[in-house]
Amino acid sequence: MRSNLTLFIGLTLIALLTMLAVLAPVLATHDPAATNADKWLQPPSSEHFFGTDRLGRDVFSRVLYGGRVSLAVGLLSTFLSLGVGTLLGLVASYYGGLVDVIIMRVADIVLVFPSMLLALTLVAIFEPALWLVILVIGGTGWPSVARLVRSEVLRLRQSDFVASARLLGAKNARIVWQHLLPNAIGPVLVAATFSVPAAVMTEAGLSYLGLGVQPPTPTWGNMLRDAQLYLRYAWWYAFFPGLFIFLTVFSFHLTGEGLRQTLGLSQTARRNWRAGS
Amino acid sequence: MIPELGRRFMQTVIVLFGVSMVTFLLMHAAPGHPLQTNPELRLDPTAVERWLQLHQLDQPLISQYLAWLSRVFRGDFGESLLYNRPVLELMGERLPSTLLLTLTAFVLALFLAIVVGIKIATQQNSWLDRFVCTLSLAGISVPYFWLAMVLVLLFAYRFPFLPAVGMRTPGDGSILDILKHMLLPLIVMVIANFARYVRYVRSAVLDVLQQDYVRSAIARGLKGKDILYRHVLPNAAMPIITVAALSLPMLFTGAMVAEYVFAWPGLGRFIVTSTMARDYPVIMTVNLYTASLVAIANFIADALYLLIDPRLR
Amino acid sequence: MRQIITIVIIFMLLICTGCQNNNSAKESSLHVAALTGPLTMNPLFLRDAASAEVAALLHPQLLVTDPKTLMPQARLFSSWQLLEDNLTYVFSLHEDAYWSDGKPVTAEDVAFTMRVICHPDYTGPLFQPLRYITGAEGYKLEHSSPYADGDISGIEVIDEKTLKISLKENYAPFLTMLTFAPVPAHILSGVEVAQMESHTYSHQLPVSAGPYLLVEWNDEYLHVRANPHYFLGKPSINNIYYRYIPNQEAQLIELLAGKLDLIPTAVKVEDIKNLKNNPDIKIYHNPRLVYDYLALNTRKADSPLSNKKVRKAFTLLLNRQEIVKNLLLNYGTPLYGPILPLHFPYKETQAVDEVDLAAARRLLVEAGYKKLKLDLIYNVGNTVRENVALLLKEQAAKVGIDIQINLLEWEAFLSAVNEGDYDLAILGRGVEADPDLTFHWHSQSRGNSLGYANSEVDHLLEQGVATMDKNEREKIYQAAEAMIVEDVPAIWLYVREAIHAATVKLQNFNPHPENIFYNVHEWTLADEEEVS
Secondary structure, three states: OHHHHHHHHHHHHHHHHHHHHHHHHHHHHOOOOOOOOHHOOOOOOOOOOOOOOOOEEEEHHHHHHHHHOOOOOOOHHHHHHHHHHHHHHHHHHHHHHHHHHHHHHHHHHHHHOOOOHHHHHHHOOOOHHHHHHHHHHHHHHHHHHHHHHHHHHHHHHHOOOHHHHHHHHHOOOHHHHHHHHHHHHHHHHHHHHHHHHHHHHHHHHHHHOOOOOOOOOOOOHHHHHHHHOOOOHHHHHHHHHHHHHHHHHHHHHHHHHHHHHHHOOOOOOOOOOOOOO | OHHHHHHHHHHHHHHOOOOOOOHHHHHHHHOOOOOOOOHHHOOOHHHHHHHHOOOOOOOOOOHHOOOOOHHHHOOOOOEEOOOOOOOHHHHHHHHHHHHHHHHHHHHHHHHHHHHHHHHHHOOOOOOHHHHHHHHHHHHOOOHHHHHHHHHHHHHHOOOOOOOOOOOOOOOOHHHHHHHHHHHHHHHHHHHHHHHHHHHHHHHHHHHHHHOOOHHHHHHHOOOOHHHHHHHHHHHHHHHHHHHHHHHHHHHHOHHHHHHHOOOOOOOOHHHHHOOOOOOOHHHHHHHHHHHHHHHHHHHHHHHHHHHHHHOOO | HHHHHHHHHHHHHHHHHHHHOOOOOOOOOEEEEEEOOOOOOOOOOOOOOOHHHHHHHHHHOEEOOOOOOEEEEOOOOEEEEOOOOOOOOEEOOOOEEEEOOOOOOOOHHHHHHHHHHHOOOOOOOOHHHOOOOOOOOHHHHHHHOOOOOOOOEEEEEEEEOOEEEEEOHHHHHHHHOOOOOOOOOOHOOOOHHHHHOOOHHHHOOOOOOEEEEEEEOOOOEEEEEEEOOOOOOOOOOOOOEEEEOHHHHHHHHHHOOOOOOOOOOOOOOOHHHHHHHOOOOOEEEEEEEEEEEEEEEEOOOOOOHOOOOHHHHHHHHHEEEEEEEOOOOOOOOOOOOOOOOOOOOOOOOOOOOOOOOOHHHHHHHHOOOEEEEEEEEEOOOOOOHHHHHHHHHHHHHHHHEEEEEEEEEEHHHHHHHOOOOOOOEEEEEEEEOOOOOHHHOOOOOOOOOOOOOOOHHHHHHHHHHHHHOHHHHHHHHHHHHHHHHHOEEEEEEEEEEEEOOOOOOEEOOEEEEOOOOHHHHHEEOHHHHHHH
């Protein structure tokens, strides 16, 4: 019951934040790029709900548009890591042998790179850009999913319904798609609720260091980067982007928590705890 | 079990080798070198060429990699291109500051997490349990560089009784002074770590509480304290230790963004600034170092897992 | 549980009372902020701003330039003489100059330092002016020993404190470029030049001769102490702590909390209003040898900017006086040509600053462009440039030029600029103390990133460095500037002033455009007498 409440609150928050991001062009009170030299660093008012920034831009509108980027990075990189991870996890667990060893060793290599450090290195090499951020976060997230799917599949393979399916003469691919995948989907979904907020946070961290999505595209991270130089006399400049990062990450964690309790998954199944990230 | 551990160890070595190669290729795929970043320095092109020669950066990639690898096997990790000093020396100088911060934060956070975690696990679904659980979710959701900014604003500017950045007041450096400087970064890191650990402690204890032997102990009428110390804690300890072991790399590399924000003179900040400045030998060593730590931590966690869960053997 | 809370509270109280307990200030100390830490203490390998700044504390420059006129001034060279051939200089070293180990600073030290710079294995940035010394280029090409031994024919040690240097040709900027510091020959002459940068001398600096001596260098700050035997007199401030704080806002917070005494250069225009009302803080500002300009890239194939009329149209779009007034709050000077206000040939240009959109439009139409689409790049994090870009976009739209703004992070920005991958760019440029324009505007110079080529200008610039008479040089550079401006290779925007914030206690702070520690030996802290 309580888990349902948690799930409900989490999902409602996600829906709300997504709506704000999707409807940003409708809801924004100003053009997020429109500058106004007469209105530098104005505190929140009825005209500028969240105040203005160092170029006189409307922080409220920028936060809304920034949400689009943050959510896009979170979702796309999660799709990427889930897709790649699920596929490789299935392949590894199903074929076993050399294929399994190679895939899992590559996964290990990616896994031992702390994602922040890898992101730093990659961004130092290539020019920072939106696609690179998505690729880096998605590309470092798949091994934990692959491990998860692999162990789930290995567990399920021993189970009765697979054995009976096999006895009934079902083909391998059919077993995978009809039996293994649907049953492994629960833990994968829970993994997704971890992956999205982690991606949002990594994007914010990278942008904060100036290595993420580049201005003038507003993102919560690069707004914070800008704002840190005006902390003393423009609290709103840093407060609202930070608040929205928090709300987004929090809503996904709530959802994950609720989902896990609803699905009855134990939290101690932590073979996939990501160290160093 | 021993052969299984041996196999895992070999895998770790292979992984590390892969890591070194990937890092090297990545770094050197980057266009440019540290001296190219500022055209206003008016560096003499012939001097730059000579500099590249002296640092062997004009050689083909593969021979650079092999030279680097053979030096690493001899324990020579090279010199920083920026500081012209041995990388290990530079890292060694910065490690104590990092350890001071991370270890303190780790011990505090883990201690608090164990105390609070056990308490809320034994009162599952009480208001306290719900409160702490929600709070810990909030704790892992706060962007900690933002939290850092807010704390600096509050305690270094509005109510200026704590320093905003750094580890020491130059010329002072007493223990008290360092403690003062540590407080803000410590708060940020304890919040972030506590939020994580408390959830693991809670569920580890809950797991044990649901085991048959605990139930039978309760049925036998044993006192709560005895059950806790005799049955629950020893059995819940292993998963907690495992999580602690997996935190090892973080302890030795420092929280990069937190150190950067608070200008803490540790390894984490050094890593960020060296990476931005393309200091190849430092980046290579740091990556290898971090990857080894993670690999070792995973290895220890694996070994612990084999110890506690015979089914995995 | 209650006990724990009590302990925590006591602990917190201890910490808070600790703040008030200032250590007895018997010795005066100055805490200076920096954005990054230095990388080396060796004055021959200064490739970054922080190392250069710190070097001015630790090492005596051979000569300096006057902060107002930029004319050469005595320092370690206490006097000099140019012989009648206009090629030979005789320098006298300061009689009281000693290394911190008690040995005198000698002409041989300077000669050795110059040989290091001319050595083939030297990788630092100082060779440019020395190539005019007779025999220097030969030494660079042919010297075969790994040590800086042997002789360069144009460098002659007359006696312990006298050095004679002969140039192979007239080179007017020579003296203003002798601003580097010597290294001690008795410590380094046995070190191979290739190893010199990583020698312990670069990080431990056991021996130096500047106003301050190194005490400690760590990853957080640099601590230096007044050199009691400094040849211009022992500095009055005993200790200087040079703290690296990468965040400007944190620097200001520390300044307001009294934990920093001086923030050089990094103060933002936006902060001034806030700081000016503070009775404990004094704001200093002085012009710099750096300017911002709008680059018009003509190197792209069939770029409309190759048409001079199109470039001319851009001169009519921006009012630079307004920019300086509104965006720099008057901490700067509008600029209309490549010679900076600090340079002796500078003459104030009147009334060229007319915004005339109709005329700009006419020029475009004459050039055959009804509509134009151009991209504009600049780097992140510079509010003034960002505002100029937005203003330019707005103005250009009115005459039919559609400007696409591309904001880039520093690295990406540099590579775009180096590869010429842009139409318009807002850039900054640093110039030397001498008004010589060769580096940026001579067609054969590697610093000529705009690809500007005008053979008449080339000729004038060659004449400019070969002429020793100041009045004649002034005429030459003014003529060259007029030609360059006429060709419109760029739109000069403004010279921004460096803004420093310091505690009111700091006296005699007289920053040089290239060196905040220019007169550090004369600085004092006002309440010093009251305390000791």
